[in-house]
Every structure is written in structure tokens, then in C-alpha cells.
Amino acid sequence: MLEAVTLWNEPNNLSHWNRDLDPDWDLFAEMIKRAGHRIGQVAPGLTRVLGGVSPIDPWFIENLWRKGVGETVDVVAVHGFPLDWNRWHVHEWPERVRAIRSISGKPVWATEVGVSSLVSEELQVWGLDQTLEVLLPVVERVYWYALMDLPKSWEAVTRHRESEGSAYFRHFFMGVLDEDGRPKRSAEQLRAWAGRGVGVCEWVYWQEGIRLERMVQGLRDLGIRRVRTGIGWADWERAGDAPAWFDGVMDALSDFDVTLTLCFTPAHRGLTPHHASPPEDLTHFADFCEAVVSRYAPRAVALV
DSSP, X not given: OEEEEEESSXXXXXXXXOTTTSTTSHHHHHHHHHHHHHHXXXXXXXXXXXXXXXXXXXXXXXXHHHTTGGGSOSXXXXXXXXXXXXXXXXXXXXXXXXXXXXXXXXXXEEEEEOOOOSSOHHHHXXXXXXXXXXHGGGOSEEEESOSBOOOTTSOOTTSOHHHHTHHHXXXXXXXXXXXXXXXXXXXXXXXXXXXXXXXXXXXXXXXXXXXXXXXXXXXXXXXXXXXXXXXXXXXHTSTTTHHHHXXXXXXXXXXXXXXXXXXXXXXXXXXXXXXXXXXXXXXXXXXXXXXXXXXXXXXXXXXX
8 A cells, every 4th residue: 555655865965866966955845846746636645755864954954944845745754874874872863853843843754764784683683672762752653774685796876885985885784684585683673663663664676576575575574564665766767668567566565554755867857867866857756756656546545
């Protein structure tokens, strides 16, 4: 069941939105307003989530709200990884969430939080419990990142191997299952938290059918109900019948409560040929959002 749509992902992260081309996020704000308004027309009641901010920056939200973004979204999402990448303490979560809620006046979802097992699986178990104990009382939703490790043979395209050093490799060990779907020690901990409504953020990669099967089985084994995943705009516009692949993905996830993240500019539509570029025509993102929501909106339900 489709229950929410997230508009973009980490828009204040240079890996996801090229602020050199849009230094005050004017283009981004206008793009999100058009998309949010369009979704409100084609799927009234479908929850519209502003893509998770990372870093958690109150000024960024205040800037977007001055531009009118708050009128076309229902929820603000935040991402945080204090035990891996952020320079703040895990117990600062409540203060940071309160700052976002105070400025936005909206519910706050933590749509990506996690701890890597690069150093040890025991540390991941401890970090999972610490994070969720602190965070769950202060947000309306939490999605743990991630279900499965990334294959070590892949490249993390939104990370920077050359500049990040060991931080780059943490990205490959965020799952509670390894890359083949075998449980780590943290898997049983997450199963317990799933009973309290904690969901999972897990990306579905283009034409990775075996990994999708393992993902669905893992979600079922751990009793997960809420799933955040994404449909890349660039993938949606691949040659051939690309939406047919996503039909299969949505069918595979039909038993779960799904939040879809819509983001990443096709190379031919950007001001520059890169997924983080603002599109040349901001309305094209709204068109993409309408196409996706219209296709899967019969499974939608109002949350806010």
C-alpha cells in the first residue's frame, strides 16, 4: 500500500542537490512547490514528505518555508548518523528534532537513521538500541537504514571515496543483514523494535531482482510493516518500458506500508548532466511525480 511520497532526498547535501547551481535553493523550492501542488491535485490525502534533510539544519527549513514550501508538504523528514558521519552526540536527537518542528510546524519523520557494523556487530546492536530509545518518543515515524549491506563490489555513487577515507566504506555495512541476506546480530534487535512501529529504509536497485527477493523475505522475517524505498526519476525515464520494472517492485511490496522517495534528475533534463543537478524545466519533476502517483495512487491512504 502506498501511504506517502517523499519529495527528493537530502536536498541540503551536495551529493544530492548541486547548490553551486542553486545557492539559495530558489530552484529547489519552486520545484518542490510545483510537485507538492500537483500531487495534492491527483491524489488528495496522500502524505507529502519533504525529503530528509542532512545535516539537520533549522536554517535550511526556515529558508524553504519563507519561499512557501511548507504550504505544499505535510511532513518534514530528517536524517542522522551521529555514530558514523555526524559530529554530534546520539542524545542530541530530541533537541535537533524540536528545532525542526518548532520552525516547520509539521510532524517530523526520521526517514534515515542507522549505525554501521564496519567496526563491530556488537557496536551496531548497541547503537540501534541507543538511537531508537532516544528517537522514537520524539518523532512520528522512524525508518532504520538499512535492511541489507551493499555488495562490496559496487560503488556508492552518492559518496566520495577519494575525500571520505574510511567513512566511505561505512556506507557498505549499514544493514542488519549482510549483502546475501544473512542476519547479523542486530537483526533480532530490529525485529523487537518493529513491533513498536519502526520501519526500514531500503533502496531497490535497477533490475536487481534477486536482491529484491531477498529484501522482501528479510522484511517479512523481521516483521517489518513500514518500508521507505525510492523510484529514481532517471531510472523511470530509461529507454524501453522502465515503469514495468517498478510495477514489479510495487507488486512485491504490496503487503507493506510504502513511502516512495522521488528524486534524481535524468542527465538529459539537468542544467548539467548529473543526478544532483536542478532540472532545466522545474515542471518536469512535477510531471514525473504525477506519473508515479497516478500509477500507484489506488494504494494510497491519508496519514496526516
